[in-house]
Amino acid sequence: MGIAWGLFGRDIAVDLGTANTLVYVRRKGIVLNEPSVVAINLHTDRIVAVGKAAKRMIGRTPPHIATIRPLKDGVIADLDTAERMLRYFIRKAHRSGFLSRPRVVVAVPSGTTGIEQRAVKEAAYEAGARRVHIVEEAMAAAIGSGLRVSDATGSMVVDIGGGTTEVAIVSLGGTVVAKSLRVGGDELDEAIIAFVKKEHALLLGEHTAERIKITIGAVQDERVAETPKGRHRTGLPAEPVADETEEETPEEPVPAARGWSLFRRADQPSQIPPQEVVAEPEMTTMTIRGRDLVTGLPKTAEISRAEISEAIEGQVQTIIDAVQSTLDQCPAELAGDLLDNGIVLTGGGALLRGLAHRLGKATGMPIHLVERPLYSVALGAGQCVERFDALREVFLPESRR
Numbered sequence: 563m564g565i566a567w568g569l570f571g572r573d574i575a576v577d578l579g580t581a582n583t584l585v586y587v588r589r590k591g592i593v594l595n596e597p598s599v600v601a602i603n604l605h606t607d608r609i610v611a612v613g614k615a616a617k618r619m620i621g622r623t624p625p626h627i628a629t630i631r632p633l634k635d636g637v638i639a640d641l642d643t644a645e646r647m648l649r650y651f652i653r654k655a656h657r658s659g660f661l662s663r664p665r666v667v668v669a670v671p672s673g674t675t676g677i678e679q680r681a682v683k684e685a686a687y688e689a690g691a692r693r694v695h696i697v698e699e700a701m702a703a704a705i706g707s708g709l710r711v712s713d714a715t716g717s718m719v720v721d722i723g724g725g726t727t728e729v730a731i732v733s734l735g736g737t738v739v740a741k742s743l744r745v746g747g748d749e750l751d752e753a754i755i756a757f758v759k760k761e762h763a764l765l766l767g768e769h770t771a772e773r774i775k776i777t778i779g780a781v782q783d784e785r786v787a788e789t790p791k792g793r794h795r796t797g798l799p800a801e802p803v804a805d806e807t808e809e810e811t812p813e814e815p816v817p818a819a820r821g822w823s824l825f826r827r828a829d830q831p832s833q834i835p836p837q838e839v840v841a842e843p844e845m846t847t848m849t850i851r852g853r854d855l856v857t858g859l860p861k862t863a864e865i866s867r868a869e870i871s872e873a874i875e876g877q878v879q880t881i882i883d884a885v886q887s888t889l890d891q892c893p894a895e896l897a898g899d900l901l902d903n904g905i906v907l908t909g910g911g912a913l914l915r916g917l918a919h920r921l922g923k924a925t926g927m928p929i930h931l932v933e934r935p936l937y938s939v940a941l942g943a944g945q946c947v948e949r950f951d952a953l954r955e956v957f958l959p960e961s962r963r
Contacts, residue, residue, distance in 0.1 A: 573665040573950070574656055575943035577702070578648070578682065580633045581724025581747060581910070583613075584937065585655040586944030592937060594655040600647045601629045612650045621767045635744040636671035636699075636726035637678045641685060649689035663692035665950075667957075669702040669943045671726045673742030679958070696958045697946055699723070699939050700730030700740055706942030707906050707932050711735055711956065716896030717903055720885055720921070721939065722911025724748050727881050729888045731896060735955040739891045741884045747910050750775055750874045757873035762863045764852040778848050778867045781878050781916035878917065882924045889925065904928035908938040 575586040578598070585594040596613030603610050604626050611619060620629045632644035656664055666686045670679060679696055686694040703721040704711050711717065712735045721728040724747045730740040751771040758764050758771075766774075846867045854861035885905070892900065904927050907918055912935040922929040932938050946953045 572656065573667070573947040574652065575667040575669070575940065575947050576648070576651075576686070577669050577699075577940040577943055578633065578644075579724055579939070580631070580636055580726070582936075583647070583651055584940035585651055586940050586947070587655055588944075588947045591944065592940050594651055595936075595940075596651060598633050598647065599629055599631055600643050601627055602643070604628055609646060609650070612647055620769065634725060636723065636742070636746075637674055638681045638685060641681050644681075645685040645688045648685050652686075652689045652691075663690055665693045665695070665947070666691040667695045667697055667943050667946045669697050669699045669939050671742045672698040672700050672728055672730060672737065672740040673726075695946070697943055697956055698728070698730070698737060698740070698958065699726075700728035700742075701732060701737060701956050702940075702942030702946070703728065703908050703938045704730070704732050704906070704942065705945050705953070705956070706938035706940065707908055709906065712953075715903070716892070716899035717906065718888070718892075718900050719906045719908065720881075720912075722746055722881065722907075722909040722914075722917075723939075724910065727884065727909075727911065729884050731888060731892055731900070733896060733899075735953075738893065738896065739888050741888050743880065743884050745877050745880050747772075747775070749877050750779070750911070750914075753874050753877055754779075754870060757869065758850070758852070758863075758865065759855065761869070762865070763855045764850070764861055764863055765855055766850065766852045770850060770852065774848060774850060774865065774870060775874075775914075778845055778865075779870050779874065779914055780867050781871060781874075781914060781920045878914075878920070881911075882921060885921060885925060901927065904930050906930045906932060908932040908935040910936055 572588040572590070574588065577584040581598060583594070583596055583598045584592055586592050597617040599616040599620065600612050601610040601616040601619050601623065602608070610616070610627055616629055619627070623629055630640060630643050632638060632640040632647055638644045652664075652666075668682050668686055670682055682696065683694045700719055700721055701711065704717060704719040707719060709717045709719065709732070711732050714734055716731055716733045716738070718731045719728070725744065727743040727745050728740070729743070731738045751768060754771040754774055755766050758766050848865055849862055850865055851860065851862050853859070889900070905921070905925065907921065907929055911917070912931060918929045918931055934941075946956065
């Protein structure tokens with residue numbers, strides 16, 4: 563029967579993220595990368611748009627159309643909408659006949675409860691899955707970053723996503739110590755909105771806050787690498803900005819790269835392909851537009867990188883504290899491995915300027931930046947479907963509650 567299923571459909575892996583959902587199809591790679599947003603007509607209960615098209619509608623819809631993000635802090639907050647969104651993404655990525663019911667691997671935060679895991683499974687089954695397996699995001703990120711998680715050596719990964727930050731030490735195919743924080747890119751955006759509201763009496767939208775974070779956001783002064791063509795930023799946008807540089811799913815699926823070449827030391831020049839390097843002149847201030855809270859009229863203001871660093875300091879320190887707390891719980895035998903291997907930093911938040919340097923100073927350990935941080939979890943979950951039998955041990959047990 564398994565052979566028959568293999569003929570009619572391909573297994574898939576899903577990184578069901580708060581900000582973006584990525585779908586990996588077996589033997590193809592990542593074929594879909596879309597924002598986790600759904601626009602629904604409240605009068606008819608029909609879906610108006612999903613993904614990029616729905617994200618462009620945020621803050622611009624009439625009263626009868628609602629833009630919904632069905633995941634919050636890494637878990638499903640609206641099961642019905644998540645189901646419909648997942649069904650749309652799976653069918654878009656997995657174009658096949660009516661007999662095709664793929665085996666699905668879904669990555670979830672390590673702190674999810676049994677109830678939350680069942681909600682994810684139910685959404686995947688309703689979307690057409692034959693069988694659903696759950697893998698923790700930190701483990702998937704470690705696999706997708708090229709770490710040899712099955713070896714008898716300790717490895718540490720910090721995955722900063724849109725809704726959560728996953729910190730974990732892995733060894734022998736299992737998680738030794740893990741922390742899951744409900745702090746991520748969305749929290750940084752909210753902190754920027756709150757800061758501007760307080761300091762400038764200006765109300766910003768989600769898109770504007772995200773754009774500020776991408777353009778001038780930093781933990782410390784930006785570290786730049788000298789190249790023959792000039793000064794290039796080592797930071798990249800954490801997420802696509804719908805109004806300007808919308809990130810499209812690549813025409814060719816993203817394959818899984820292997821080995822330690824996937825990441826670099828934080829003090830080494832970026833090896834990101836030239837087309838992805840941001841080469842425009844460095845910006846330390848930015849003109850922003852919003853609604854004046856005093857007059858109610860549109861208003862512009864100037865904001866600096868120093869202000870943004872101040873705005874997000876609390877969230878950054880929370881992440882660093884979680885990393886240090888995880889290291890405190892590390893078994894003595896694995897501590898030496900971590901000194902040799904360092905900490906792997908991945909997820910969209912890894913692209914925040916100065917974060918790797920700050921984390922390295924706080925822990926005294928080498929920090930390795932993954933070259934494709936936005937894809938790490940999806941690539942790791944994808945490896946679970948490519949090498950299903952070899953990596954079966956990393957799945958969460960069915961009986962877990």
